[in-house]
Amino acid sequence: MAIELIPFNFTTILLIFSSFIFLLIKARRSKQKSHQNLPPSPGKLPVIGHLHHLVGDLPHRALQRLSKKHGAVVYLQLGEVPAVVISSREAAKEVLKVQDPGCADRPQSIAGKILWYDYTDIAFCAYNEYWRQMRKICIVELLSTKNVKSFAHIRQDEASSLIRSLQSESSSGHAVNLTEKIFTFTSSITCRAAFGGVVTDRAVLIEMFKEAVAMAGGFELADLFPSWKPLHLFSWSKYKLQRMRAKLDAILDRLVEEHKSKQSGEFGGEDIVDVLIRMQGSGELKFPITTDNIKAVIFDMFVAGTETSSSTTVWAMSELMRTPRVMQKVQAEVREALKGKTAVEESDVEGMKYLKLVVKETLRLHPPIPLLPRQSREECKVGGYSIPVKTRVMINVWSMGRDPNYWDNPEIFCPERFLNAPKEMDFVGNDFEFIPFGSGRRICPGLNFGLANVELPLAKLLYHFDWKLPYQGTMSASDMAESDGIAVSRKTPLLLVPTVCNPVLATS
Numbered sequence: 001m002a003i004e005l006i007p008f009n010f011t012t013i014l015l016i017f018s019s020f021i022f023l024l025i026k027a028r029r030s031k032q033k034s035h036q037n038l039p040p041s042p043g044k045l046p047v048i049g050h051l052h053h054l055v056g057d058l059p060h061r062a063l064q065r066l067s068k069k070h071g072a073v074v075y076l077q078l079g080e081v082p083a084v085v086i087s088s089r090e091a092a093k094e095v096l097k098v099q100d101p102g103c104a105d106r107p108q109s110i111a112g113k114i115l116w117y118d119y120t121d122i123a124f125c126a127y128n129e130y131w132r133q134m135r136k137i138c139i140v141e142l143l144s145t146k147n148v149k150s151f152a153h154i155r156q157d158e159a160s161s162l163i164r165s166l167q168s169e170s171s172s173g174h175a176v177n178l179t180e181k182i183f184t185f186t187s188s189i190t191c192r193a194a195f196g197g198v199v200t201d202r203a204v205l206i207e208m209f210k211e212a213v214a215m216a217g218g219f220e221l222a223d224l225f226p227s228w229k230p231l232h233l234f235s236w237s238k239y240k241l242q243r244m245r246a247k248l249d250a251i252l253d254r255l256v257e258e259h260k261s262k263q264s265g266e267f268g269g270e271d272i273v274d275v276l277i278r279m280q281g282s283g284e285l286k287f288p289i290t291t292d293n294i295k296a297v298i299f300d301m302f303v304a305g306t307e308t309s310s311s312t313t314v315w316a317m318s319e320l321m322r323t324p325r326v327m328q329k330v331q332a333e334v335r336e337a338l339k340g341k342t343a344v345e346e347s348d349v350e351g352m353k354y355l356k357l358v359v360k361e362t363l364r365l366h367p368p369i370p371l372l373p374r375q376s377r378e379e380c381k382v383g384g385y386s387i388p389v390k391t392r393v394m395i396n397v398w399s400m401g402r403d404p405n406y407w408d409n410p411e412i413f414c415p416e417r418f419l420n421a422p423k424e425m426d427f428v429g430n431d432f433e434f435i436p437f438g439s440g441r442r443i444c445p446g447l448n449f450g451l452a453n454v455e456l457p458l459a460k461l462l463y464h465f466d467w468k469l470p471y472q473g474t475m476s477a478s479d480m481a482e483s484d485g486i487a488v489s490r491k492t493p494l495l496l497v498p499t500v501c502n503p504v505l506a507t508s
């Protein structure tokens with residue numbers, strides 16, 4: 001859990017001591033005016049509330065443990081911040097459907113404020129008219145089904161580079177860092193589709209974005225004690241974020257300037273940055289936008305579009321390596337469908353039913369965003385309990401995907417479960433025990449783009465290569481450990497040895 005420690009010296013100790021007393025008095029006062037009919041809670045400590053229940057484990061795992069003990073709707077006091085954890089499909093439906101838009105805000109965090117330009121992007125933005133306008137522009141200009149289809153040649157081009165680079169490295173017989181390769185593939189597609197070319201400073205952008213994702217988890221000490229200003233003044237993370245923001249600004253300013261001097265879309269037309277610049281100048285927008293707003297959206301697209309898809313592909317390969325039965329079955333499907341071909345086309349992938357089930361099963365076990373981050377905009381009722389206004393609502397998508405009440409043998413990677421399920425289940429936001437893309441008004445607008453960025457490379461990896469672990473034996477549970485942060489990927493890179501099976505020609 002990303003709780004940052006501030007450096008210790010005499011002043012710090014004095015500050016911590018005096019604020020402890022201040023918070024103790026505040027906690028006593030707020031206890032007196034506590035809400036009626038709140039959901040059940042575990043034991044609480046003065047000042048820190050329930051924070052100690054989250055220490056030592058990743059948030060989605062710690063919250064699953066609490067829900068098993070206290071129920072599907074649990075109330076927590078995280079420092080000063082009221083929070084509710086949702087862990088059943090019925091309660092998730094109430095939050096995301098019945099109460100939507102009552103729970104459609106996002107919780108605020110220092111990372112969101114600094115790196116996403118005062119929350120003027122889409123993902124961290126509050127639920128308001130500005131958000132609606134920006135989300136609509138991004139869907140129409142970038143993420144619609146038609147647009148996603150039109151980017152097929154970019155995906156094809158980048159997937160072929162990925163395969164060629166793996167093919168040339170495979171001759172050494174050494175392991176390749178598949179996590180890195182897939183990440184480069186996905187970030188190149190996002191950059192080319194959204195910004196018209198691979199950004200010159202992409203490596204710096206990637207580094208920043210990785211740190212941002214780790215820090216945007218929202219469990220920073222300063223985020224949990226918003227009224228305690230000295231903590232904000234001395235927050236080490238805040239200074240780190242401000243330094244990152246200065247670097248980010250320089251890169252994004254350059255990107256915007258380049259777009260102002262010429263249109264950069266892949267077809268010589270407009271990309272999303274060109275569109276936003278044009279709209280900024282037209283004066284026709286209901287909510288006029290600044291260059292900072294454009295930069296917020298650019299960073300959003302890069303962050304939201306890259307990590308989610310690449311970590312899904314990497315988790316899929318990890319699960320396949322652990323489950324030889326499924327690996328053989330999916331490779332057989334892919335190879336049968338492509339018999340005699342030297343290259344994999346997107347239209348070929350359409351008919352690969354088992355491959356699609358593999359992706360579905362991967363998203364059940366490894367939703368890239370395990371806790372949907374929402375915040376109540378008004379007092380609402382969930383599971384018969386009251387959720388006060390401005391409560392952080394965390395929907396534990398990860399734990400619902402592994403709940404034995406909904407899934408047989410939930411820890412087993414078994415794509416066939418979706419064929420044998422009593423009802424057809426999909427991830428488009430209607431089956432609330434399986435919502436890797438979220439649901440309701442804030443459902444992921446990049447669903448089609450994301451899936452396309454997972455299915456094609458996966459089909460290619462399985463068609464062109466056989467895969468081995470770089471050591472004898474099988475992958476252990478610790479090999480599947482998860483990283484910290486708002487988006488959860490593998491903690492360690494996936495290292496695998498590829499052997500060429502169906503070679504790719506130099507020209508394809």
Ligand code: HEM
Nearest residue numbers: 122123304305308309369436437438439442443444446450
């Ligand atoms: C496998 C791929 C992906 C997964 C699993 C995923 C998952 C999610 C989830 C769970 C949310 C929060 C939804 C909610 O609160 O209900 C979200 C939001 C979002 N996603 Fe994705 N995503 C993926 C790919 C993408 C891509 C490729 C893009 C764009 C290039 C994208 C852009 C966004 C944006 C802008 C939001 C914020 C929406 C809002 O707050 O209104 N995502 N995504």
